[in-house]
Amino acid sequence: MQSITLNNHNIMSTPTISKEKPNKLVSRVLILGGTGRVGASTATALSHLCPGLQLKIGGRNRKQGAALVSSLGENSEFVELDIYNQRMLKEALEGVDVVVHAAGPFKVQDKCAVLKAAISSKTAYVDVCDNTDYALRAKGLHEKAIAAGIPAITTAGICPGVSNVMAAKLVDAARNRDGATPESLRFASHYSYRRLQKSKFVLEKGYLYVSQERKVVPYTASVLKYLFRFSYYVAGSGGVGPTMLLSCMYLLDEEAIAYDKGKEVKLKPYSGVLNIDFGEGIGKKDAYLLNLPEVRSAHQILKVPTVSARFGSDPFFWNWAMQASARFLPKEFLRDKNKVFRIVQSIDPLVRIVDEISGQSLSMRVDLNCTDGKKKVGLFTHKKLSVSAGYAAAAFVLAVLEGSTKPGVWFPEEPEGIAVDARKVLLERATQGTSNFVMQ
Numbered sequence: 001m002q003s004i005t006l007n008n009h010n011i012m013s014t015p016t017i018s019k020e021k022p023n024k025l026v027s028r029v030l031i032l033g034g035t036g037r038v039g040a041s042t043a044t045a046l047s048h049l050c051p052g053l054q055l056k057i058g059g060r061n062r063k064q065g066a067a068l069v070s071s072l073g074e075n076s077e078f079v080e081l082d083i084y085n086q087r088m089l090k091e092a093l094e095g096v097d098v099v100v101h102a103a104g105p106f107k108v109q110d111k112c113a114v115l116k117a118a119i120s121s122k123t124a125y126v127d128v129c130d131n132t133d134y135a136l137r138a139k140g141l142h143e144k145a146i147a148a149g150i151p152a153i154t155t156a157g158i159c160p161g162v163s164n165v166m167a168a169k170l171v172d173a174a175r176n177r178d179g180a181t182p183e184s185l186r187f188a189s190h191y192s193y194r195r196l197q198k199s200k201f202v203l204e205k206g207y208l209y210v211s212q213e214r215k216v217v218p219y220t221a222s223v224l225k226y227l228f229r230f231s232y233y234v235a236g237s238g239g240v241g242p243t244m245l246l247s248c249m250y251l252l253d254e255e256a257i258a259y260d261k262g263k264e265v266k267l268k269p270y271s272g273v274l275n276i277d278f279g280e281g282i283g284k285k286d287a288y289l290l291n292l293p294e295v296r297s298a299h300q301i302l303k304v305p306t307v308s309a310r311f312g313s314d315p316f317f318w319n320w321a322m323q324a325s326a327r328f329l330p331k332e333f334l335r336d337k338n339k340v341f342r343i344v345q346s347i348d349p350l351v352r353i354v355d356e357i358s359g360q361s362l363s364m365r366v367d368l369n370c371t372d373g374k375k376k377v378g379l380f381t382h383k384k385l386s387v388s389a390g391y392a393a394a395a396f397v398l399a400v401l402e403g404s405t406k407p408g409v410w411f412p413e414e415p416e417g418i419a420v421d422a423r424k425v426l427l428e429r430a431t432q433g434t435s436n437f438v439m440q
Helices: 037-049 062-072 086-093 113-120 132-139 142-148 162-177 242-251 293-302 316-328 337-346 348-358 385-401 420-430
Strands: 003-006 009-012 028-032 054-059 076-080 098-101 124-127 151-153 182-187 201-204 207-210 215-218 229-235 256-260 263-267 274-277 284-289 306-314 362-370 375-382 408-410 436-439
Touching: 028 037, 028 086, 037 054, 037 062, 037 385, 054 062, 062 076, 086 113, 098 113, 098 385, 113 124, 113 142, 113 151, 124 385, 132 293, 142 408, 151 385, 162 182, 162 229, 162 293, 162 362, 162 375, 162 420, 162 436, 182 293, 182 306, 229 274, 229 284, 229 293, 242 316, 242 337, 242 348, 256 293, 274 306, 284 316, 293 306, 306 316, 337 348, 362 385, 375 385, 385 420
Parallel strands: 028 054, 028 098, 054 076, 098 124, 124 151, 151 408, 182 229, 201 263, 229 306
Antiparallel strands: 003 009, 182 362, 201 207, 207 215, 229 362, 256 263, 256 306, 274 284, 284 306, 362 375, 375 436
16 A cells, blocks of 8 residues: 555555645635634635635624634635525625535525525535535536536535545545455444345334335344445534534434445434444444435445445433434424524533543544455544544635536535545545544
8 A cells, every 4th residue: 555644644645735736726715604613614724725715704703703814814804694695695705716605504404595696606616514405405406507617516524525535535446446346335334234135124113114024123233234334433522512413413303314235224313333443543432323415425426335324422421312312302303493403502511511521533434345355444533523624625625626526516426526536635635634544
């Protein structure tokens, strides 16, 4: 395995980036949600990676915006706006080359207003969406984006986002270098399920029904085997505050979609705990099923028949609380976005205390199993999720500015979204500050 050293760690076959090219960019980037944790981190990362960029920080908190602009320097400005105000959004997009939508949570945004405004104003678009429904709605605007001639990438954050690109590189390596056929792809976790041989599965009240015989199988962690999996670990909130908890809570009313040998499987959210080895600095952590957009996109785009995703956190009682919420809270309650928001806001002081104790690290693991028995793995660990999320989004923005993305709406693993020969550079930018990054 060829590697170079970057920030005291090795990256397989990744060339060093020339700093001259991004520094010559004189483009203007608008960051929506710029006063939030992820938005502010994205602005900071862009200013470090490409000091010549002109940054517009869009948000509702003028005080926080002024403080951020002061830290970024003379190439930045703050614009007060609400993404739901079409007039303000239209004005903010004037003269902008790329808009970054980091104003989550995306679960509550059912109209893709920012993407529509970007298409209307012919502005390139990047979002850090982590919601399947939103991502599919964004893809539904693909033809309009092509007609407008603008490139757009959805789910272009850290996970999903960088994890998708890691998966694409593993699949390409397996197919092109080894001539292998990918069977299962696993993101940051290693599932261990017993395979069901029937053709259709439906989850009802905690049971998997096999449609041909209407046989009832109690759902346990050993029901499925050889899944293509995405799983992640975050200590506390990863430094992003209530945003992380809110995103997870919103997913508890959704069945976790997975694919088994090409068949869609619906599973109970935050179930099927597995103990995953996230490698150096993190060790083994529990992870649970969630409905994440990279499962569907990787299955369809990378043509891997078996895919699933898991997520886990520390300290342990966060996982217990999520399990209890998924099991006992009525679906009607979990679908009431205002009630969920009030709960998360009420425990925000506790979240901040826990972050101080548990740390803010992020770890992702991507395992690819092939039919010939060969395996490939990708590991990514950073001591602060909030920082790594910013560098991830910034890496996608620079790729778009450098012409790596064709007109249309794309997922990160699509070659039209991030060109194959641009993936190495994207990963080098996105892995700034990581304590462990392995692709082998």
